[in-house]
Amino acid sequence: MESFALARPLTSSIPRPVPLLRRSPPSAARAAAAAGGGLRRPSDTTLRHRHRPLPLLRPRSPTPAPLRAAAAASSPPPQSPDPQSAPPPLPPAAPPPQGAKPLPLAISLAVGLAVRFLVPKPPEVSLQAWQLLAIFLSTIAGLVLSPLPVGAWAFLGLTTAVLTRTLSFATAFGAFTNEVIWLIVISFFFARGFVKTGLGDRIATYFVKWLGRSTLGLSYGLTISEACIAPAMPSTTARAGGVFLPIIKSLSLSAGAGLVIPRRGSSDLI
Template identity: 70%
Template sequence: MAKPPARLAASPASVTPPLGAKPVPFLAAVGLGLALRFLVPIPAGITVQAWTLLSIFVSTIAGLVLEPLPVGAWAFLSVSTAIATKTLTFPAAFCAFTNDVIWLIVVSFFFARGFEKTGLGQRVATLFVKLFGKSTLGLAYGLSVAEALIAPAMPSTTARAGGIFMPIINSLSLSAGSKPNDPSRKKLGAFLVQSQLQGSVNSSAMFLTAAAQNLLCMKLAAEMGASIVPALCGLLLTPLLMYKLFPPEIKDTPEAPKLADERLVAMGPMSRDERIMLGTMAAAVCLWVAGDMLGISAVTTAMLGLCVLLGSGVLQWRECLAYPAAWDTLFWFAVLVGMSGQLNNLGVITHFASQVGNQLVAANLGWPAVFGLLNVAYYALHYMFASQTAHVGALYSAFLAMMLATGVPPVIAALSLGFMSNLFGSITHFGSGQAAVYYGAGYLTLKEVFSYGALMSVVNLTLWGVVGGAWWKVLGLF
């Protein structure tokens, strides 16, 4: 009788990953929140409830960076802690689930599924390769130019990201073998997503009608030409910078346009489902452009479009139910938006903002120095917000008042804060609707989002401070 084979040592690749939370990141994230709550004195003017919520929020952000659990699971743990400790009531904790931007993101994921299923995404991506595909950098610049051209007519960065650009990027990536949630073969997709995420903030800052928060904070300013030069510099610099710092595996593809042309011929005419998908998207874009005049919001437009796709059979409801990225993003983004909103309601954010402003005003540094420092502080405080519009509503007026009190010229004060309200949209995966869309696609890790978001913060603040400052001087704004 043959002897049984000796037990083989398990290879590192075959070892089952640990179940549950990773102990060290878990303890670090929780410990940071506990230290803030019990070791740091509560500042005067802030309630115990508000300080406890801040400690839970800080622990939540730390967990998003350290990843002791998947993002959705960590958000669930955090919101459960807030409810269990009576820091938030159940309705307050989940109030953001009615936020229209969040549902716009969810529906955008379903639009992307329609692009992929019908083959329209592959057709558009192939056409894109035909026009710009001699190099990967050319693809990034093509997407950046398209974003800048569409931005003035489509006043929703989230709609542009989820309805147009992420489906195209996903199709381009899949055709090159770059898949989401696949660390070994995702470099092209990750590069295009990172380039588009970081570059889109310049498009939003360039035009008054390019983003919803612009209309909230820029009603008094007609000089949007002040953004043209620094925004164009940002659009030109960002793809190249990402190409150098976050390089794709494939760089030059000289034969790609010819192969793409041949592929388009092989695809033949558009199918019924492709035509319905294209018509639905065209109608949605028209409604997004004309929504303000017709009184139709961006999320209503997206919902109507999804109804057409479901009613025509292009998408099945079970396919929507089986799309985990959409529902996962709905949950963790809504939790963070809710927490951020409650921090603002409890006065935590405005307290810190006023403290910063008062210290700067008291220092009597002169208006140029105060101008720069207040813009940086306004920008950095976005780490505590999960919505650009909420940030503007909470802090724009206060920071504008502080600038005016120190002698900053009124127009440049109003404009600069408006520009910052767009530029900080890419510093985290929860800082804006488009960031949630791009992260939710699965091509970027949290470490990549936070690290490159911080890096591009330095680049953008320097670029807009130096180039923008010189351009504003030429325009005579100060």
């Protein structure tokens, strides 16, 4: 038995290789055609070429140089934009008019000239005083109608008073040597700083935080603050108009003065 087992070939233990591509049985039509000799049976090489897998992405064959040159010659050249068909450019915006406004300037000058030459001068008033009144009324009309900025128109009135010898140079510019005037000017500079930096809003917020339970408390707070600032700024106009007016405006806006129907607290502060 042992010799029989060793001498027997092991055909059952090794599996036969299975072909990956099995050929389908030939159909009846192909068999009949092969029998008749009308069609030749395709060989194995032909079948391998038929069943060759196609690549997913085929490399694009480069276009020959003669074809590229012919395509470039046949394509129309790029057309440049026609300047006549293009829309015309927009005209530049007109600059704002500079200089004096003609109509307000004429009215302001007419007021002064009418008072000086058309209105009879009372006998009790001197000619110098009457000319000063005419210049003053013309300056007031210009400040109302604004043919020029306020500073420019005021200096024009002052220059006219000096040129007509209504006032001497020392008398006309003597007010600029007064310390109170410069104190008022500096206070208005401070007021502009309060507005630009937002310090007025911050001070108003602290007033509302500490004394904002009632309008009376806010009034007391403003009074105490003015008393503290008075030794350093003796001018009442400077303190009221330069320092406390921006603060009171901020308090009024916080209390509702900017509404259509203002609240009572905001109107009481003003």
